[in-house]
Ligand SMILES: NC(=O)C1=CN([C@@H]2O[C@H](COP(=O)(O)OP(=O)(O)OC[C@H]3O[C@@H](n4cnc5c(N)ncnc54)[C@H](O)[C@@H]3O)[C@@H](O)[C@H]2O)[C@@H](O)CC1
């Protein structure tokens with residue numbers, strides 16, 4: 001896991017460090033600048049001993065201050081450095097001003113303009129205009145220059161551009177571009193920089209929205225702030241439980257960098273703590289310790305659509321079985337019974353004609369998780385099934401109640417019927433993609449798609465949290481930047497970007513398998529949030545392990561190898 005910080009949290013962390021008296025803002029800025037230079041040499045090792053030319057675009061705040069540090073350091077290594085400032089040097093904040101003055105002793109500063117920048121070509125360009133302090137749309141010279149670098153004039157800077165902390169114009173909390181006209185990024189929203197160098201921790205905006213497309217490659221440089229974070233297990237941790245923590249920058253427990261954790265919005269002291277997670281799934285993904293009876297691994301019931309529409313549910317069922325549910329039953333309407341019977345082996349088949357049949361089946365308390373939606377249809381039968389499923393809240397130790405995954409058509413049904421929506425409970429999980437999300441939560445989706453007029457902008461994280469709170473259950477908002485939130489505000493991002501980019505996961509049926517993975521884990525007794533985040537993570541892992549050419553059927557079949565690699 002990687003903890004993600006908001007801009008406000010990052011500022012609080014920096015303030016805490018500076019107020020302790022052990023480090024100054026100037027030192028932090030120096031470390032940030034040094035981190036950028038290191039990242040440049042790591043990306044272009046040949047330049048270590050072959051000084052090049054670089055244009056450094058500095059903004060009016062501390063992001064610009066980092067730029068002056070980089071200018072001084074590269075100049076000291078023999079580089080030809082052009083520095084362009086956007087803003088009044090007299091109004092720079094103190095640390096940036098100090099670094100401005102240090103640079104002025106070495107070389108000139110030109111006023112930023114597209115014309116000045118175009119006067120000569122440089123090997124590299126460094127965007128130090130705005131970072132975590134962006135609060136409003138780019139304008140004037142900054143906007144001209146950024147849109148030029150984004151390809152407005154047909155030039156392509158994307159192999160030569162390094163962003164300090166973030167591409168300027170991108171909101172680091174939301175990954176959205178601040179400004180109604182995309183502040184010049186409109187040409188190609190997925191191509192801008194080669195490299196983005198962030199400090200201490202990645203920010204959510206690096207992983208969601210337009211962030212990953214614009215950042216290029218993301219490198220996070222340590223600037224020595226760990227001592228001002230508290231990564232202790234909580235007081236409630238059981239003795240002997242495995243810590244899942246970082247201390248003094250070193251992993252002292254299991255650290256899974258692939259899952260990204262976003263912790264609370266603003267309060268540093270409590271929220272920045274790495275929360276101890278009792279019963280964290282890695283311990284229980286394997287079957288060890290669960291008892292040997294198949295029912296001790298849970299029983300999942302997946303409801304199928306009618307004839308010719310059973311494929312989606314079969315995919316989900318296969319996913320649930322592979323992820324370790326002890327028993328998986330497909331509930332099929334009589335018309336589809338023959339079709340399904342011919343296609344399944346380890347799965348069980350149960351005839352479920354209508355809602356009363358479902359209610360009768362659910363009298364079996366061993367059924368611990370349900371999945372409704374894939375291929376189910378949005379007719380009256382579907383609606384009645386969803387109602388029956390939400391009513392039948394079985395309880396069977398060790399489970400805390402029957403869980404229900406609502407996907408695809410089931411989401412459409414609850415979006416059309418307030419009474420059904422009102423029946424959602426804390427053991428439900430909704431798994432909408434963007435279209436389904438907009439049907440379910442039109443007002444929230446509208447906030448997400450309305451132009452971001454100021455920063456920090458309303459984000460997919462905000463939207464998913466708000467949706468989870470309203471629904472009273474976990475919401476997994478799908479996409480390459482899947483966001484999962486609980487009504488409590490707990491939130492995870494499972495981002496298929498950077499080293500985890502798996503574009504071939506966008507294939508028909510892949511969402512059905514994800515619903516099946518979640519259902520299988522729920523059947524096994526995982527809490528909804530754990531089930532959703534673990535399934536989302538493993539889903540991407542399966543795609544990465546399989547590689548291009550993947551079709552949805554491959555996902556469950558790749559899971560055993562993925563689980564083996566986890567040694568669970
Ligand atoms: N917070 C930290 O721990 C550290 C921050 N550092 C750097 O400092 C940056 C944050 O610095 P600042 O808070 O000064 O913010 P920025 O440098 O990102 O922005 C500068 C100022 O410009 C103004 N502004 C915002 N949007 C504008 C717009 N569209 N047009 C014109 N002016 C606008 C705001 O008043 C903002 O304070 C980070 O991104 C990072 O690069 C580093 O020096 C290292 C440590």
Ligand SMILES: [K+]
Pocket residue numbers: 063127128129130131163164165166167168
């Ligand atoms: K920047």
